[in-house]
Amino acid sequence: MMFRALWISVVFVAGAVVAEPSDWEREWPDTDFSKTTITDWQEILSGGPPKDGIPALSDPSYILASDETRIGGKEPVIALELDGETPRAFPIRYLMWHEIVNDKIGSVPVAVTFCPLCNSAVVFDRRVNGDVLTFGVSGKLRHSDMVMYDRETESWWQQAIGTGIVGDYTGQELTQIPAWMEGFEQFRERNPEGLVMAEPNWPRAYGQNPYRGYDSSGSPFLYRGENPPHGIPPLVRVVRVGDSAWPLSRLAEEGEVVENGVKISWSAGQASALDQANIAQSRDVGSIRVRDVTTGADVAHDVMFAFAFHAFWPDGNWMLQ
Incomplete structure (x- = not known):
C-alpha cells in the first residue's frame, strides 16, 4: 500500500x-x-x-x-x-x-x-x-x-x-x-514446447503490481476526457475489434458471441494484472480469443478499458446486450 x-x-x-x-x-x-x-x-x-x-x-x-x-x-x-x-x-x-x-x-x-x-x-x-x-x-x-x-x-x-x-x-x-x-498455464498447455520470455536483467519487482486496485477504482489516472456512454463504468474491460467494443462482462456471461463477422470466446483462467499487489493472487478476469467466422483465423483485437475505447473511438459501436 x-x-x-x-x-x-x-x-x-x-x-x-x-x-x-x-x-x-x-x-x-x-x-x-x-x-x-x-x-x-x-x-x-x-x-x-x-x-x-x-x-x-x-x-x-x-x-x-x-x-x-x-x-x-x-x-x-x-x-x-x-x-x-x-x-x-x-x-x-x-x-x-x-x-x-x-x-x-x-x-x-x-x-x-x-x-x-x-x-x-x-x-x-x-x-x-x-x-x-x-x-x-x-x-x-x-x-x-x-x-x-x-x-x-x-x-x-x-x-x-x-x-x-x-x-x-x-x-x-x-x-x-x-x-x-491469456493465463500462462493456458499458453503452456497448448504449447508445451513454446517459448516464454525470460526474466530481464533489471532491478524490478517482477510479479508485483504497482497499480494495486486500479481496475476496481472509480476513475482512471490522468484522464481528462469524457466517460463512456450507456452508463458503462470507465474501468470496465471491453474487447475492441476495429471500431466496435464488447463489454467483457457480457462475454463472461454468454461464453461466446458471434457478431460483426467474428466469434469471440471467453474462458476462465487469467488473473487481472491490475488487482492485487501480487499478480498471481489477483482475481480471475478470463481470457478472450477472437476469430474470423469464415476462416477461423485469429483476428487482431485489444482488451482495454472502456474509457480508452471511448477516448480513441468516440463514435465507436458499443456491442451491448
Whole structure:
C-alpha cells in the first residue's frame, strides 16, 4: 500500500504539469513538432518518469515454457503465434515494468506493447514504409495511454491505436498483429514446447503490481476526457475489434458471441494484472480469443478499458446486450 500511495502521489503531481512543444524541444531535439495531428497540446501529460525512465527492452532471451517455474498459472501473458514460428509468451509481470519489447520473430520485427493505465496489450509489426523502427517509452501520456517513440526519428506514436501523432511519421499507422492475453498455464498447455520470455536483467519487482486496485477504482489516472456512454463504468474491460467494443462482462456471461463477422470466446483462467499487489493472487478476469467466422483465423483485437475505447473511438459501436 505504501508503494502504491507513493506512486499515485508522484504521478498526480507530475501529471498536473501541462507543457507545450517549446518546453519539450530540449529533451526532444530531433522531434519535428511542426508535424502533428495534435490540436490540443493539453492532452499530452507527463506520466511521471522521463524519456526512457521506463526502459523498453530489445532482443529478449527465452526459455521453454515447460521449464518456467516462476510464473503463476493464471498470470497474464501476451501470446503470439506466427505461422511457421515457435509460439511465444510475453509475461505481463515484465511488461508491467518495461511496457515495450522490440523483437524479431522469424522475418517479422515486432513490438510487443502493454499500457497498464489502459490495460491495452497490442503487438505491432515494426516495419513502416520499408524501414524497421525501434520503440521506446516517451514518458508522456495522452488520454491516459502510453505515447511511444521511435528511436530512428523520435516521432511520437499513440500505443492504443498504433498511429504516429508527432514528428516525421505523423499519420502513419503500424500494422497490428493478432495476439491475445491469456493465463500462462493456458499458453503452456497448448504449447508445451513454446517459448516464454525470460526474466530481464533489471532491478524490478517482477510479479508485483504497482497499480494495486486500479481496475476496481472509480476513475482512471490522468484522464481528462469524457466517460463512456450507456452508463458503462470507465474501468470496465471491453474487447475492441476495429471500431466496435464488447463489454467483457457480457462475454463472461454468454461464453461466446458471434457478431460483426467474428466469434469471440471467453474462458476462465487469467488473473487481472491490475488487482492485487501480487499478480498471481489477483482475481480471475478470463481470457478472450477472437476469430474470423469464415476462416477461423485469429483476428487482431485489444482488451482495454472502456474509457480508452471511448477516448480513441468516440463514435465507436458499443456491442451491448
